[in-house]
Amino acid sequence: MSTAAPRTAGPDHLWSVDEHLDDILATVRPLEPIELNLLDAQGCVLVEDITVTVSLPPFDNSSMDGYAVRVADVAGASEQYPAALEVVGDVAAGAADLLHVGPGQAARIMTGAPLPPGAETVVPVEWTDGGLGEGPAAGMRARSLAPEGATGQVNVYRPAEARAHVRAMGSDVRAGDRALDAGTVLGPPQISLLAAIGRGTVRVRPRPRVVVLSTGSELVQPDEELRSGQIYDSNSFALTAAARDAGAIAYRVGAVADDAATLRDTIEDQLVRADLMVTTGGVSVGAYDVVKEALSHAGDEDEPGSGVEFRKLAMQPGKPQGFGSIGPDHTPLLALPGNPVSSYVSFELFVRPAIRTLMGLTDIHRPRVRAQLTGDRELTSPRGRRQFLRGRYADGAVTPVGGAGSHLVAALAQANALIVVPEDARSVAPGAEVDVVLLG
Ligand SMILES: Nc1nc2c(c(=O)[nH]1)N[C@H]1C(S)=C(S)[C@@H](COP(=O)(O)OP(=O)(O)OC[C@H]3O[C@@H](n4cnc5c(N)ncnc54)[C@H](O)[C@@H]3O)O[C@H]1N2
Numbered sequence: 001m002s003t004a005a006p007r008t009a010g011p012d013h014l015w016s017v018d019e020h021l022d023d024i025l026a027t028v029r030p031l032e033p034i035e036l037n038l039l040d041a042q043g044c045v046l047v048e049d050i051t052v053t054v055s056l057p058p059f060d061n062s063s064m065d066g067y068a069v070r071v072a073d074v075a076g077a078s079e080q081y082p083a084a085l086e087v088v089g090d091v092a093a094g095a096a097d098l099l100h101v102g103p104g105q106a107a108r109i110m111t112g113a114p115l116p117p118g119a120e121t122v123v124p125v126e127w128t129d130g131g132l133g134e135g136p137a138a139g140m141r142a143r144s145l146a147p148e149g150a151t152g153q154v155n156v157y158r159p160a161e162a163r164a165h166v167r168a169m170g171s172d173v174r175a176g177d178r179a180l181d182a183g184t185v186l187g188p189p190q191i192s193l194l195a196a197i198g199r200g201t202v203r204v205r206p207r208p209r210v211v212v213l214s215t216g217s218e219l220v221q222p223d224e225e226l227r228s229g230q231i232y233d234s235n236s237f238a239l240t241a242a243a244r245d246a247g248a249i250a251y252r253v254g255a256v257a258d259d260a261a262t263l264r265d266t267i268e269d270q271l272v273r274a275d276l277m278v279t280t281g282g283v284s285v286g287a288y289d290v291v292k293e294a295l296s297h298a299g300d301e302d303e304p305g306s307g308v309e310f311r312k313l314a315m316q317p318g319k320p321q322g323f324g325s326i327g328p329d330h331t332p333l334l335a336l337p338g339n340p341v342s343s344y345v346s347f348e349l350f351v352r353p354a355i356r357t358l359m360g361l362t363d364i365h366r367p368r369v370r371a372q373l374t375g376d377r378e379l380t381s382p383r384g385r386r387q388f389l390r391g392r393y394a395d396g397a398v399t400p401v402g403g404a405g406s407h408l409v410a411a412l413a414q415a416n417a418l419i420v421v422p423e424d425a426r427s428v429a430p431g432a433e434v435d436v437v438l439l440g
């Protein structure tokens with residue numbers, strides 16, 4: 001999977017956000033296409049051109065509930081001088097053996113039913129007495145009241161042109177037309193079209209399987225009792241949700257203890273179901289930073305580009321990061337910092353584009369807009385670091401929420417955007433224009 005060898009530099013070197021992203025994207029390639037059932041292919045990128053084999057509609061059919069008639073038989077019809085026709089029966093949607101409509105005759109026809117031979121046009125039931133002889137009808141008599149179908153006579157009060165209320169065969173798409181191009185992302189309308197032309201499976205790039213694994217002996221799972229010094233594991237939930245939001249099939253592995261051997265074993269067990277692995281925590285410089293310890297030497301010496309490299313980025317939050325590939329298939333792995341806001345921001349900036357690259361999407365990044373900074377305080381930022389502050393964006397303006405601390409999950413939950421303060425800015429005053437990443 002890995003092709004590009006990570007660039008290397010001394011341990012104090014600060015890599016830019018863009019360099020880090022470029023290096024990650026150089027190691028991920030779109031997944032090999034597979035044939036999937038339509039609904040499993042939702043959100044995936046099509047890799048084949050789809051040609052229509054069955055015209056839509058496949059046959060001329062009625063767009064209204066009404067009567068299939070001949071044009072000449074209703075010409076000049078009015079409420080005062082209705083055309084009285086003999087009703088020869090029903091044509092329901094799905095009918096295969098069609099009755100013939102002769103001169104002076106009408107067949108009750110339902111929306112979607114084939115236009116029967118002999119009939120040239122359809123008059124909606126509202127233009128008739130519905131066969132009840134009591135003036136204009138609002139609808140047809142239910143089939144349950146006359147299971148044998150309609151008989152007798154119908155009065156038609158208005159004329160109809162040839163093929164009125166008839167949907168012509170092939171008027172939507174014709175056999176041989178291109179229905180969808182390779183590269184199309186399959187949303188509900190595209191899945192609708194594929195089903196309509198009879199395609200049950202399609203060749204697409206599958207959703208990547210992403211294993212999200214949190215680390216930290218202080219972590220307990222929600223609903224469990226919190227003892228002294230412990231906190232709840234929020235990162236594994238946040239990033240699993242974020243991976244799903246990006247289009248992945250995500251598996252959450254909650255809170256591996258700070259022990260390198262356990263972590264290595266857990267990662268090895270999980271590799272079988274991973275196209276991408278994401279870890280949180282344990283990448284800094286502490287004595288218990290177990291991800292770094294476990295993975296720093298996880299490379300395959302025979303394979304250039306394999307292994308996990310740990311770096312510092314010129315970024316806040318999200319300074320310590322690891323990335324590379326592990327295992328026999330060189331599965332890409334991103335090791336994100338443990339602070340909850342740091343891991344989430346890192347996910348949005350680095351993991352989301354990687355997931356979307358694996359999917360074969362071209363639109364891999366969150367949208368960015370320019371916005372006017374509002375609020376009553378100046379934003380400050382350390383020189384030389386690109387800062388991502390949480391904000392609420394609406395109508396071209398963005399207001400900061402919460403402070404810069406990377407533990408502030410409550411403020412993150414109020415945010416819908418990241419305010420970008422560039423490396424060369426020490427402060428940004430209200431009223432200034434800023435770059436904003438929209439979190440959707
Ligand atoms: N001496 C230094 N200390 C630190 C530095 C540094 O440069 N020198 N960098 C700081 C920065 S910046 C970050 S970010 C963190 C990254 O630390 P780790 O990736 O090693 O993460 P941990 O130490 O495991 O945890 C940090 C913090 O986040 C909490 N956490 C961890 N996992 C979860 C989780 N799944 N759910 C909720 N909260 C979690 C953890 O309890 C810690 O409070 O290092 C700084 N230190």
Ligand code: MOO
Nearest residue numbers: 317318319342406
């Ligand atoms: O850089 Mo750390 O990720 O701020 O908190």
